[in-house]
Amino acid sequence: MSLFIGTAHAATGTAQPGGGMEMIIMLLVFGLVFYFMIYRPQAKRVKEHKSLMSALSKGDEVLTQGGLVGKIIKVSDEKDFIAITIADNTEVTVQKSAISAVLPKGTMKSL
Structure with a gap:
């Protein structure tokens, strides 16, 4: 026995069986939380922004x-650019x- 290193003792009990089903359920719950809290709202914002981009027309205040x-x-x-005054x-x-x-009509005059 060394002065600085303790003696290692092996565990005498049997090992607990692995919980494979609990791990799968935990991963599924995590995946659902990820989908509903992060992916779905971001996809909705992207869809709204694309519809905003396609609806832009001359005379809109932005x-x-x-x-x-x-x-x-x-x-x-064709070039995805707009000119604004x-x-x-x-x-x-x-x-x-x-x-x-896109702002309501007359916003620039009220500023």
């Missing part, structure tokens, strides 16, 4: 992810995916 509020003056379907004689070209919301 809010970009950068915080710019402007009116759409040109929509380019944020003030008189000031145009900005942004990607369609940068639009976060």
Whole structure:
């Protein structure tokens, strides 16, 4: 026997049987929680954003992810870009995916 290392004793009892069914049930519950709490709401948001992108048209007032509020003056379907005017004689070209919301008509005048 060493001064610093203790003696290892083997366990004398029998090992408990493995719980394979409990592990499968736990994984299924975890999968369901993952689906309903993470995947499903995110898929719903993506679907709503795609429908917003397809509904953009000239004259809509929009809010970009950068915080710019402007009116759409040109929509380019093949290149996925739109041109918005944020003030008189000031145009900005942004990607369609940068639009976060379509605002009600007259919002720019009330600002």
